[in-house]
Amino acid sequence: MNSKPSILLINPPIYDFAAFDFWLQPLGMLAFAGKIADADFKLFDFLNRANPFYDDKPKYKSDNWDRGSFYSEIIPKPDVFKEIPRNFRRFGLPSEFFINFLKTNNPADFVLIQTVMTYWYLGYKEVIDAVKTNWPKSKIILGGPYTMICPNHAKNLGADFLFGDEMPLSTTADNPPLWNLYKNPQTVAMKITQGCPFKCTYCTVPIFNKGFTSKPYEKIIEEFDSIISLGVKNIAFYDDALLYKADEIIKPFLRYVIENKIKVSFHTPNALNARFIDSELAQLLVNAGFKTFYLGFESRADEFQKQTGSKIFDTEFANSVKNLIDADAERNSISAYMILGHPKTEIQNIEDSLRYVNSLGVRTMLADFSPIPKTPDGKLCEKFVDMSEPLMHNKTVFPIIVYGDDQINRIKDMCRILNQKVKGT
Ligand code: SF4
The missing domain is CATH 3.20.20.70 (Aldolase class I)
Incomplete structure (x- = not known):
């Protein structure tokens, strides 16, 4: 590895019955990235509704305060939900966008994945599996509330490190969260x-x-x-x-x-x-x-x-x-x-x-x-x-x-x- 690590930050898709962009931002991940000294960052945000993917989809338009619906697809329900009378969905950019990103970019040294709800882990797993298939040498770091609340479950999802483990990254910097990784963030x-x-x-x-x-x-x-x-x-x-x-x-x-x-x-x-x-x-x-x-x-x-x-x-x-x-x-x-x-x-x-x-x-x-x-x-x-x-x-x-x-x-x-x-x- 060069002295300056390359790091891909990922905000994963959501698997749930309902999800809405109620100012949902990956603050924890971007704040952690601000502490990493001297690295080359890239960002892939499945939940970024400013992505050009939404340009020809007016039904996802934001309200006055930039809240709105995510693109979603109905997917098969996990067995434990078979009695729940609701559709189960995957929210966020389609997975082929991410696969294409992985195939057309050089593998990063580290991949840092934001987690939030414990019950959204199918989205975290989708991302981990795609990274392992396409960038097998990248080290995957999983951080956020899911890893704190359910550490034993998170350890078995396939990441190399959970946030809090000793990691081969220097976190001595003191920069604000890296919102500048977005183009014109609103x-x-x-x-x-x-x-x-x-x-x-x-x-x-x-x-x-x-x-x-x-x-x-x-x-x-x-x-x-x-x-x-x-x-x-x-x-x-x-x-x-x-x-x-x-x-x-x-x-x-x-x-x-x-x-x-x-x-x-x-x-x-x-x-x-x-x-x-x-x-x-x-x-x-x-x-x-x-x-x-x-x-x-x-x-x-x-x-x-x-x-x-x-x-x-x-x-x-x-x-x-x-x-x-x-x-x-x-x-x-x-x-x-x-x-x-x-x-x-x-x-x-x-x-x-x-x-x-x-x-x-x-x-x-x-x-x-x-x-x-x-x-x-x-x-x-x-x-x-x-x-x-x-x-x-x-x-x-x-x-x-x-x-x-x-x-x-x-x-x-x-x-x-x-x-x-x-x-x-
Ligand atoms: S303990 Fe939790 S729910 Fe109660 S006031 Fe504090 S943050 Fe809010």
Whole structure:
């Protein structure tokens, strides 16, 4: 190998019942690449909807904030899903594009593959198999949440290294995530903090992060400025507790954006902890350019909150909604996330919770529950599904197995009807 390694970064296709580009970006992989000193990088992103492949396919057009559907094909269902009344699909660029890329480029020394959901491993396997066939000497590195949550399963997928293993790569550099590998990126992700002060029983964040830290202010600004210099229009924050310690972390950043009159739209797909949104923070968020507000709520039932981590109670939620609306946030830009299909549904009072959110004049987005190994709630799910098979963590599957398709569809219909009544929708 030359002293300067060549590295191919890959964002794999998704195998699932449903997938949508909700600002889905391979931040972890590009951030890791920024730490690798002196390498030649190439990128193959199966999920890049700016690829010319989409140019003659208007049905995949983005919405105002660059969200949209991925190209997909119906594929045979794995046997474990044969009772699930949904089509199973492969989302992303067709595989022949990737095979052609491998055949027409010199093999890289290393291939780094981003993983996300545990139950998307069929996509990771497709990529590993193609690389091994076409570039047999390349060393494959698998990184991301799947490898942390299911390391034993990931070890058997065919990669040479899992992220965290000792690797023959120097990671002493300190560059921002390598968004410049995309041509004219319109949307990117940022993460300025690590960890969360809460311990919700359905969440992996408290398990894989001991404590809460943030990047130094200067590093946050350096990363942000480098993103803005690329002409980016939308930034999605991937933080788990973006608003915690707001006086020290997010407020100085928001003031920097406002004072420098930087025009960019911010989004919060990972859920904001609404209890931290006081009137000053609400005004700063709106003035700095936050265009969508996804607030973690889950239930208005105190007992459900107490048993699952007490991250927010209904009066705190109502107060934060009021602060956002008083700060001139659009009502239809504010959504409450609510888990659907949680194993403690009987104390969640989901229908009452849906009506409560609607009474505040904002929307609900139902988030199908995914049982995650190592979490307390994942443990509760062992009596329903085989948790050692990552496909069974699928968020479409678990609620249907436990509650039945009719019940799940009834709640989704109710949510849809209530959301239609929200002003501006
Ligand atoms: S507040 Fe959010 S990130 Fe923190 S533990 Fe709860 S669900 Fe996870």
